[in-house]
Amino acid sequence: MLELLATTKSPPSLGAWPYIVLAFYLVGLLTLGVLSLLKSRRATHAETDYYLAGRGQGVVVTSLTIMATYFSSFAILTFPGWMYEGGIAPMLYALNLPVAAAAIYLLGNRIRRIGRKRGYITPADMVTDYYGDSSIVRGLVALTGALYVIPYVVMQIKGGGLLADGLFREIEHINLLGWKITMEDAGVAALSLVTMVYVIIGGMRSVAWTDVMQGIILLSAMVLSGVAVMYALEGPSGFFSRVSSELDGDLLTVPDPGDANPHNVWKLLTFCAFASLASIIQPAQWMRFYAARDSSTLRRSAVAFSTILPVCFIFGVFLVGLGGRVLYEPQFIEGTIHLTDGSKTDQVLIHVIQDYFPEMFGAIGVVLVALILVAVMAASMSTADSNLHALSAMATRDLYHPLRKNSSGRERTWIGRLVIVLATIAAATITFMGKDQKGLLDTITAFFFLAMAFSAQLLPITIDILFLRRGSRVGAVAGLIAGLLTVCLFPPLGSLLLGEENAVAGVGSRLKSLFDVGMCGIIVNALVFALVSRFSPPPDKAHRAAFARDLKGGS
DSSP states (O other), X not given: OHHHHHHSOXXXXXXXXXHHHHHHHHHHHXXXXXXXXXXXXXXXXXXXXXXXXXXXXXXXXXXXXHHHHHOOHIIIIIHHHHHHHHTTGGGGGGGHHHHHHHHIIIIIHHHHHHHHHHTOOSHHHHHHHHHOOOHHHHHXXXXXXXXXXXXXXXXXXXXXXXXXXXXXTTOOEEEETTEEEEHHHHHHHHHHXXXXXXXXXXXXXXXXXXXXXXXXXXXXXXXHHHHHHHHHTTHHHHHHHHHHHHSOGGGGSOOOTTOSSTTOHHHHHHIIIIIHHHHHSSHHHHHHHHHBSSXXXXXXXXXXXXXXXXXXXXXXXXXXXXXXXXXXXXXXXXXXXXXXXXXXXGGHHHHHHHHHHHHHHTHHHHHHHHHHHHHHHHHHHHXXXXXXXXXXXXXXXXXXXXHSTTOOHHHHHHHHHHXXXXXXXXXXXXHHHHHHOHHHHHHHHHHHHHHHHHHGGGHHHXXXXXXXXXXXXXXXXXXXXXXXXXXXXXXXXXXXHHOXXXXXXXXXXXXXXXXXXXXXXXXXXXXXXXXXXXXXXXXXXXXXXXXXXXXXTOO
């Protein structure tokens, strides 16, 4: 072990560059927030401007804010780690990108059109307008969105803290008024504060503009990290030669359907088909559809999404994951795969840029290392800010407004800002508590992986509203409840609710190893929705006809 450690590269000291790059980055975010505030002051409708940027976002902003929200730090850290551990099989997750792009093109444009025509802000606005303004329907749709949003915010803030710890690894702690604060805690606090401030100041416009900056940095980081792997392995021929000759054959094949491997074919394909759709109809993305300027904007954004993200994914995940396995011989510590120096596999991209950027780019390489480490933090912030903003909209439009129907748009906007403050404080508190109570953070992490399964349960009613228009309100409620309860039966929730030895939990555990959890929930959801709708009245025929005309852009 000592001999192996001695042969690994020692990352070069970054000196003061992390501080300089991070300072410019944070100042840039806050500047964009202030500029967004100045622009929003000229708006005539405060609520629409705060939550949807006046429904006037163009192609570049729409494309990059959708991509930045879609790609969190999970994509730039966890996916390469999965490929380092499991070989090429996790690369099939890239299939979710064209599926998501198709959803933007087909679903997003219809959502934008009806949203602009009827003044929607949240997903529940559209659902309740079609099925009838019911507090039960609105509450269920908001709950489904919250089950996606809350775990994502907590985990992105936690990820930002871990990245700050890596960025300033030479600092053990900071002394502040007699308190010893670790860099992880300082990172959590700083990320939470800055994100909260610029979201509060500028709303959707601020979030979208900062997502543009964060998205450019993140996508560039993924491409450059792939280039670094190619450099380390002496070009494409060297990469493929060493990967094919030095890696075990099992790493270069995909597990058979039904295999217990977590990356078996059926699970990967069902994930790509359903979880990708869930990520597109989650509240933050839904609101981006409402905010797009016109149909052409969303169509072009879908094309950009389907071309740019796969290229970045291949360079930043495929090349880094497999090439990293060649560059850093794995160590097995207590039955778990680690990198050569004992660090976790999700640090493989960080190792690549730290070790090879200074060789490739000379003195500027150290600056790029600091920039890309900040870019990984940007991935966390660009997902956290979007979800905080969406949570604020749902809390005000779907909960506060029904209770106080005479409230003004400006009043609801300020209530939304208060929600952002409270949600950020709660997320940071959970993150801090998770350090001392490991079970708490493990529980939040488990919810994080179920988040897309919950969000996917909006798919049947979305398809019905946009294309079929045959379901009923009672059917929508029954289907949504059935789908959410089905997801709850899968581990870890099923084990917590029913016990480890329960037969239902056992079946759920087996199905989870084979298929995407969201797909299983959608099947139950759709069947119940169709059956109950068959025996209950749909919305009035004239209402459905008017809805169909508005979806087509007619008058």
